[in-house]
Amino acid sequence: MAKTPAASKQEFSVVEVCAGAGGQSLGLHKAGFVHKLAVEIDQTAADTLRRNLDAPVVVGDVANPGVWDPGDYSGVTLFAGGVPCPPFSAAGKQLGTSDERDLFAWAIEQIPVIRPKAVMLENVRGLAAPRFAAYRQRILDRLDELGFVGEWKLLHAADFGVPQLRPRFVLVALPMADMQYFRWPDTDANERVTVGDALYELMASEGWKHADAWRAIASDIGPTLVGGSKKHGGADLGPTRAKQAWAKLGVDGRGIADAVPGADAPAPTDVMPRLTIEMAARIQGWRVEDEYEFSGRKTSQYRQIGNAFPPPVAQAIGESIIAALRHEGEPRTDLEGVAQLHDPVYRALAKSAHPLSLAELVEVYNEGSEVAVQQRLAALQRDFELEVIDDHGTQRYRLGDFKGFTGQSNHWRHEAVAKFTSRVS
Template sequence: MSDEGFGVVEVCAGAGGQSLGLHKAGFTHRLAVEIDETAADTLRTNLEVPVVVGDVADPELWNPRDYAGVDLFAGGVPCPPFSAAGKQLGTSDERDLFAWAIEQVAVLRPRAVMLENVRGLSAPRFAAYRQRVLDRLLELGYVGEWKLLHAADFGVPQLRPRFVLVAMPADDMRYFHWPEPNPGPRVTVGDALHDLMAADGWKYADAWRHAANDVGPTLVGGSKKHGGADLGPTRAKAGWAKLHVDGRGIADMAPNRKSLSFRTTPPRLTIEMAARIQGWAAGDNYRFSGRKTSQYRQIGNAFPPPVAEAVGQSIRSAMTRDSLPRTAEPGVVEVHDPVYRALAASEGALSLAELVDAHNQGSEAAVQQRLAAIGRDFELHRIDDGGVERYLLGEFKGFTGQSDHWRHDVVTRFRNRVS
């Protein structure tokens, strides 16, 4: 730990949802990196965080070696590569920075790592990708764990599942415990927004509060390629409609004394209301830079501050030994993909029968499915060995910092569309 307290370097920081939560957990930014100038301005204005703006993987933008030994390396690397809405392109998406982020651990040598993404990264499609991440961290001296956390369990009035990776050296990881859900009932949309809905004298605000008696669907911020200032695709809008919210756009102001009943004309959320749904509290006094669509995108793409705070507190407790040690020693990496594991460990090509044995489920079809998924993110060579087809794992297709990777050309050519 530095003399200035617990330091954090955060990449893909956005407008500061994760930043705010980590600040509340006792961390101070040494640096934040963000590609969008408007989001960076939001972050600077509200938290006075030192921010550099540009492609986080550009070596001319910042030098990770300058921050070696920082307490925490954190980030919310782009979600579309792993999102079902983003076609789950994985390593074929120029926005995939997860593997690159893991490689920075070798340079930064932080005491802890915290990276978050969408639920899609937990799908079978990315089992080999996850396995490679954990195995690489172990090579670097870190024990990594994945956990699917639901924002609604931490006082956020929306579902918003987030897949979080935490990694620490085994001596620290022994004291790390994932945060427990808040006790008591979940905060509903009605309870979270009642004061804002009633602020301009809307006479139906109390009745609306009781009608909007559940958590909301996940806010969808979209990207510079897709998405605007509405609450998401058709299914999300239908979910909001059940809570008597019109999800087709964002309002400039709250309902007033002349506004009609929510049963005939459901209100739209304002920017302030959307931020509340994402976990920003009234006392945060947070202001978002830019125009309405940009503001909503910043909010919709954020990591909810209460979830970041909860995970940050668990990491800090492990560092300070304020938590009890685990009953089981960490150090054994969880197996997410036994087929990938077998291929990665083998010095030669393996037959389908050998991979079925490694998979330990006795199904050639299951192994073939795993091979198809592996082949999307890794070079997979098929070799004819006297009539027996064998498989040999080749290079990882993802971006880990290679100077000649195709991602550089895409980012250069379409700079204003990459988010």
């Protein structure tokens, strides 16, 4: 069972949404946070949380007022979550606000309700793509309105001792008085752990005589584990390219094994071993000392593991947040008290009292070409209403409403989630 922090460290509380099986939860516990609540839509993942962590857990759509009331947790130290990734992933077609699973903007709107001291939200690398520049800008500007300074950072789990690359795009936000003390965790790429080193003990646990040879083959970090969703994905290691990458490390990615190789199992050059559930958990950053147990059948267990935020990464960020709240170290000098600029085209339209022409938008966009601005407008239009006005032969643009879900009671996502709850993950 996972260990709860010592009483002397229990001064920092957290509410976590879309908690999954608890990768982020475990890391935050190790950093010194204590859960006031964890919310998760999947019953089996919620069972895993209850089984391993000393945390109150509720099950259901996190945006459903009948599941929990964010106002009941006003003043919590940290509001955290791993909001669903498919809206921003290439595998999910990067539908953004058109995906009923998009909860990033909704999460930001819980800040004035919960009034946390810090915010930590993570997602896939796809959210860092140019396609979502306006989406990111809207979030940062909204944080600024709420009195928070937000920073995005692309982190790689391999830099935290996790034996896979696993890039994650993380948002941390605090009030300026605290944010000036926040620093992203230090990493050391020279201390990366290979798949062979991480799994050797398990591969050799039943006396497999080729374990040393396999370890030599698996002498690099692995590709990102792909847990899939309830719509897509099963108990294998992902699409063809991922399986090919695992094969170079001597791992058969076509499924998950029920047991480790036996003493007389063939050499890995003849028959590659498959990962077990315990091995997949090690690849995702769970340690043997965590004594973590996953609920459900094999496919569900693997999905929970594959979709998790690696505990060591969550722990490192959590420790950095606590250090910032304690005002440890010297204040930063690179923060100006304004939100970072991700999309000047969106920013110009959002702040303008009148429609802007293409020429005016080119002026504010540092790429400096009409084609570049038109590409930005096309991307922006996927997540925002954009009015095009003919002003005596000159086209002008006015930014309309955000299409995303921020908590509206009449938003179309409610019907979609209610209809397809069993497929939402």
